[in-house]
Amino acid sequence: MTVTIVGSQLGDEGKGGVVDLYGDAADVVARYQGGDNAGHTVVHDGTKYKLSLVPSGAVRGKVGVLGNGCVINPKTLFDEIDTLRERGLEPDVRVAERAHVILPYHRTLDGIEEAEKDDLAAGTTKRGIGPTYEDKAGRRGVRVGDLLDPDALRDRLEYVVPQKKALAENVFGTETGEEFDIDHLYETYREYGERLADEGMTVDCGRFLQERIDAGENVMLEGAQGTSIDIDHGIYPYVTSSNPTAGGASVGTGLGPTVIGQGEVVGIVKAYLSRVGTGPLPTELGGVEGQTPDYDANEGAGEDEEELATYIRDEGGEYGTVTGRPRRVGWLDMPMLRHAARANGFTGLAINHIDVLADLDEVKVGHSYEFDGTEILTMPPTTEAWGRCEATFTSFDGWPDVDWTTVAEDGYDAIPENARTYLEYVAEELDAPIYAVGVGPGREETVVVENPYE
Numbered sequence: 001m002t003v004t005i006v007g008s009q010l011g012d013e014g015k016g017g018v019v020d021l022y023g024d025a026a027d028v029v030a031r032y033q034g035g036d037n038a039g040h041t042v043v044h045d046g047t048k049y050k051l052s053l054v055p056s057g058a059v060r061g062k063v064g065v066l067g068n069g070c071v072i073n074p075k076t077l078f079d080e081i082d083t084l085r086e087r088g089l090e091p092d093v094r095v096a097e098r099a100h101v102i103l104p105y106h107r108t109l110d111g112i113e114e115a116e117k118d119d120l121a122a123g124t125t126k127r128g129i130g131p132t133y134e135d136k137a138g139r140r141g142v143r144v145g146d147l148l149d150p151d152a153l154r155d156r157l158e159y160v161v162p163q164k165k166a167l168a169e170n171v172f173g174t175e176t177g178e179e180f181d182i183d184h185l186y187e188t189y190r191e192y193g194e195r196l197a198d199e200g201m202t203v204d205c206g207r208f209l210q211e212r213i214d215a216g217e218n219v220m221l222e223g224a225q226g227t228s229i230d231i232d233h234g235i236y237p238y239v240t241s242s243n244p245t246a247g248g249a250s251v252g253t254g255l256g257p258t259v260i261g262q263g264e265v266v267g268i269v270k271a272y273l274s275r276v277g278t279g280p281l282p283t284e285l286g287g288v289e290g291q292t293p294d295y296d297a298n299e300g301a302g303e304d305e306e307e308l309a310t311y312i313r314d315e316g317g318e319y320g321t322v323t324g325r326p327r328r329v330g331w332l333d334m335p336m337l338r339h340a341a342r343a344n345g346f347t348g349l350a351i352n353h354i355d356v357l358a359d360l361d362e363v364k365v366g367h368s369y370e371f372d373g374t375e376i377l378t379m380p381p382t383t384e385a386w387g388r389c390e391a392t393f394t395s396f397d398g399w400p401d402v403d404w405t406t407v408a409e410d411g412y413d414a415i416p417e418n419a420r421t422y423l424e425y426v427a428e429e430l431d432a433p434i435y436a437v438g439v440g441p442g443r444e445e446t447v448v449v450e451n452p453y454e
């Protein structure tokens with residue numbers, strides 16, 4: 001059977017940790033979209049692993065597959081595999097031949113286009129994700145399978161590179177270097193192809209996974225990003241360029257929707273919101289310069305709110321792993337979660353980070369929005385309309401900080417009562433049962449209520 005793990009908000013909900021937790025019962029862990037824009041944390045034997053491309057299951061000896069819906073930067077892939085090997089692990093990673101390849105010019109163009117977009121910039125990770133998916137849709141992309149076939153690779157590069165070079169030079173007026181040089185790209189990527197072939201890493205993803213399922217094995221499908229940054233269901237244009245929603249698990253692996261649908265779809269919820277990037281955020285607390293629209297650093301959002309935002313940010317470690325930039329934070333947004341529950345059809349929920357909110361006097365939740373004078377319970381379809389929504393808050397009594405490891409050992413009833421009231425409100429509103437509750441970053445700091453494989 002399959003268990004699909006989906007982010008229900010804006011990314012960084014703790015998907016890696018849940019994959020690690022439930023992955024024990026899985027034989028194969030496959031990613032179905034995104035690329036090295038992701039950052040999934042797994043804490044194993046006290047060591048923290050931050051994976052951007054290799055599926056989280058690889059840390060525990062599972063077969064990791066990068067599905068056809070992913071975009072692959074071979075350099076990141078091999079760097080990550082080599083680093084894991086240096087740390088004593090033996091990651092077994094397979095890559096779909098149908099997956100598209102991120103080339104150096106995609107990264108360059110990502111940076112140029114972001115700078116050009118001004119207010120419409122999403123604050124991308126500049127990994128070339130968007131430009132690679134553009135080329136996929138434009139039928140001018142390079143696929144993993146092409147890296148194994150030098151003639152096909154050469155043909156593709158000869159067609160596409162002059163266009164990209166002209167775009168960079170003539171439209172955006174930038175100077176270009178070896179990242180737009182056909183011979184250089186050909187040699188470098190042909191070598192990546194050789195390594196993929198030598199290590200027997202490429203697969204026909206759908207067939208590979210279906211055969212494992214038919215043999216009675218368990219497959220876990222690891223989503224990256226989250227529902228509200230999905231290209232179709234998210235806050236367009238402040239989104240990523242793929243489908244993190246559960247439908248993406250079918251398209252992005254080659255397993256039929258009925259196969260995915262017979263399994264479980266677990267929504268990962270962070271008990272508050274965090275956001276790396278731009279665009280509106282109705283339940284935001286305080287603000288962050290350069291990300292919060294129209295944020296005035298001198299004015300701020302009021303001392304109390306800024307203080308609360310800083311508290312949650314510090315307790316939750318909500319700072320960019322690469323840049324150290326503060327992330328935007330906010331209260332839980334229920335219209336966003338109702339939208340996610342419908343778009344993904346969650347069969348269960350893992351709600352993380354309730355420890356971060358401990359010791360607050362009150363915990364608020366955006367229960368609904370006031371939109372042009374009426375109350376609405378789910379997100380409007382345009383981001384402009386979403387920006388006009390004002391959250392209507394419900395307040396919960398806070399819960400104390402306790403020894404969370406003991407709570408995790410003792411089980412659900414050991415969670416402080418006020419926190420349980422909060423959790424049960426969320427589960428009821430989303431009409432999905434709680435499978436797990438995250439009470440700390442470690443795997444042992446999780447209250448397991450239900451194992452979807454059992």
Ligand code: GDP
Binds near residue numbers: 014038354442
């Ligand atoms: P992902 O992208 O969804 O896999 O999430 P990230 O790994 O980017 O970010 C989640 C961060 O929160 C990581 O540093 C995790 O170790 C940490 N984390 C996960 N669950 C919990 C939790 O329940 N409580 C706390 N305090 N931290 C958590």
Ligand code: IMO
Binds near residue numbers: 013040126129226277
């Ligand atoms: P994980 O898997 C949080 C955001 C970026 C930007 C937008 C588009 O760790 O949850 P992109 O580089 O994808 O074109 O950027 O999406 N973003 C994420 N935010 N977590 C992620 O991944 C993200 N991946 C992309 O900040 O706003």
Ligand code: MG
Binds near residue numbers: 012013038039041
């Ligand atoms: Mg992350």
